[in-house]
Amino acid sequence: MTDIVEALRTALEEIAAELHREGELERPLPVGENDFVIPRERQRGDLATPVLLKAPSRRPRPELAVLFGERLRARALPFLQSISVAGGGYLNFLLTPSALADNLRQCLNNPDQLVPPAETRLKVRVEFVSANPTGPLTIAHGRQAAFGEALARILSACGHEVKREYYLNDEGRQIDLLGESLRVRVLNLLGDARPLPEDGYQGEYLVDLARGLVAERGESLKLETGEFFRDRASSEILQEIRSDLASFGVIFDSYRSQKEITARGEVGETLERLKKAGLVYESEGALFLKTMPYGDDKDRVLVKSDGSYTYLAPDLAYHRLKYAEGDQLMVNLWGPDHFGYITRLQAGLAGLGCDPQKLKIIIVQLTTLYRDGEKVKMSTRQGEFLPLSLLTRELGADVTKFFFLSRKASSHLDFDLEQAKKNSAENPVFYLQYASARIASLFRHQEEKMPGADLSETGDLLERLGEPEERELMLRLGQYGSAVAMAGRNLEPQLLLAYLMNLVKIFHQYYQRCQIIGIDPDLSRARLLLVRGLEKVLKQGLHLLNIRAPERM
RNA sequence: GCGCCUGUAGCUCAACGGGACAGAGCACCUGCCUUCUAAGCAGGUGGUUGGGCGUUCGAGUCGCCCCAGGCGCGCCA
Known part of the structure; x- marks a missing residue:
């Protein structure tokens, strides 16, 4: 095509x-x-x-x-x-019929070569989720996880060398607060009635964690250091996060620890370079980065007057590392609350001699949750949030992923939990999956009716496919490659999803109107071949979206 | 106040470097299972693409101005 x-x-x-x-x-x-x-x-x-x-x-x-x-x-x-x-x-x-049949032949004979390789094979790093290990993954992270994973798979299918990375924010004020919150919960259980720190983490998950600790260690915990609680809390929570991600079908190639980057002296090194480039100055005891020349409203602090880093400093160091490691394309998925951050990060990177064009920051808009029409507010610190696992448990991972993937990142989403549950049986993801199950069922039927039938594509067998739906399917099958390529080029997985929905729609119509396995054996074989080609494309497409292709429903 | 995102059918959203009559799903109405899975199919109701001006042979898409919602504009992350 x-x-x-x-x-x-x-x-x-x-x-x-x-x-x-x-x-x-x-x-x-x-x-x-x-x-x-x-x-x-x-x-x-x-x-x-x-x-x-x-x-x-x-x-x-x-x-x-x-x-x-x-x-x-x-x-x-x-x-x-x-x-x-x-x-x-x-x-x-x-x-011509034979031109259309060629599309199908491609799917049958070279299913691994349907996607045209990108002009240049790039080293790509997709950084996403990167939730602080201070609490369970929320719906917002779930959207990023679904989007980022699909994007990574699509880019990889386009011939790029893709790594998925989770940037682990495992030091700083929030982690300190987390550790302190855990300590208080533990002490509470041991009879000390002190209150949580101001701005502490109030979530119930810390109480559970504390219970486990007390059961294991008892009174000896009273002597433990802040570092112990920090490490314990963040590593336990990270384990939870990893397991939630895994059950969502998302496995990261690396978890990059901020603490480690700092410990290796990368932050200091980065600051040195910025100093040499004349891009920083001291004022009121703090170190500022000149971001205004890059269109920022004001210059931003790198080192606070108390000597500690702001988030910007280690983040610059982290991104400098990515460049140093040879990334040619970096895709970052960020929440809208980090929007204001883009300019200062790019300003810093430009100052470090890194080409900002290689860094694509996609702001993944929030999902507003409703429960029976009432808005649900989310805040991890106040302990009120809706974890991703709630959604996947109640709706299933595929329904959840489909919901996120069918919208582009810039769309603000509304999600009514009760409505979603009510509608889950009507969810459009089943439209795709049902096609997959129908196809599998057809081949089971074929085993019964025409056992051992020769389904190799020979002679002009495919030329017998002349029904409108058959022409249409063969035409659209020829578009699969460019649909994936387009989704990759634009970093928009929903384009692939829309393509698959359309493809499957034609199949459902076809199935309804034409009998695949009928009296004429040659025609049946030709039609089965068409279905086989469709199956290959559908399976591949669903795989790129990280959605299951079931054999039965 | 400034910046970014969003505004499309009753609801949730599509529409690929502008292209022919703006499409799906859900909801609602009417039909279709003694042929391979009815989680499906066929048909119907439903739109001044928030409003206006402009560019173009052609605008949901590009530009400018309004209106509405969201989010940013910390020595928080």
Whole structure:
């Protein structure tokens, strides 16, 4: 299919060049891959291009289109059944049965080569979730996890070398507070009635953790240091997080510890470099980074007057490391609360000589939760939050992931928990999965009715597929590769999901109207081959989205 | 106040470097299981794409101005 578009593209450009030489066109006409679409009104053809509408010519467009049509016809391109002109200058193309069958052959014979490799294979690092190990994963993290994982898989399918990374914020004020909160909970259990620190973590999960500790260690805990509680709390919580992620189908290649980066002296080194570059200055006992030249409202503090780092300093060090390790594309998924941070991070990186173009920061908007129409506020510190596990337990991981993946990152989402539960049986994810189950069922049926049938694609068997849905399926199967490529290029997994929904819709229609396994054995074999090709694409696509493709439902 | 995101059917959202008549799911109405899974299919109701001006052969998409919601603008992370 991509080759068909490429051949058409070149042919049109060549004809335009001819017409330019002949004086019909004022300039040559550049034609891009994106100038071709599958017409919404399918009776018009299989492919269409409006590109002639912007041709630099004094001729009326329809006339020009006819001229192009004639020259194109004269070239007798083997995949074209017919060419027509409509809509005031559109060129519409009908593909031959064998051209369509070629799409299917690709899926059957080279299912691993459907996605065109990116022009350059990049070292990509996708950093996401990166939740502080101070509490369970929330719905917001879940959205990032679903999005980031799908993105990583898609980029990888596009031929990039992808690493998933979790930046672990395991030092600083919040971790101190967490440790102190755990200590108080423990002491409470041991009979000391002191209150939690101000701004401490009030979540019930710390009480559970404290109980476990007391059961294990008893009175001896009274002598433990702050460091003990900090480490204990954060590592226990991280274990929970990892296990939640794993059951969500998300496994990180690395957890990068901020504490370790600091300990290795990377932060100091980074600050030194910024100093050398003349980008910092001292004021009121604090060290400031000059971010205003990069469009920031004010310069930002790197080192507080008490000598401790702000978040910015280690984060700059972390990103400098990524550049040093040779990343060619870094995709960061951040919550909207970190938005204001983009400018200062990029300012610092530019100062360090790192190309900011390599860093793509995607702000993943929040999901507002409702319970029976009432808004639920989330705050980890106050102990009031809705953990991701609640959603996955009540709705299932696939439903949850689908919900997140069907929307682009910039959409603010509304999620009514009760509504979602009520509707979960009607969830559109089942539309996809049901197709998968139906396909599996077809092959089980085939084993019964036509055991051992030869399902190799030979001769002109596929040419027998002439029903509208069959043509349509073969046409759309040819688009899978570019759907994945597009999702990867734009960093938008929902584009792939939308493609799969459309593909599966045609299958459901087909299944309803045509009997796959019928009286005519050759026709049955041809149809089964079509279904087999579809199965390969559907499975692959669902895998990229990290959604299961069940064999039964 | 400044910056960013969002505004599309009753609800939740799509629409791929502008393209032909803006699409799905849910909800609602009418049909379809003695053919392979009815978690499906066919048909119907439902839209001035928040409002206005502009660019273009063509605007949901690009530009400017309003309106509304969200989030930022800490020596918090």
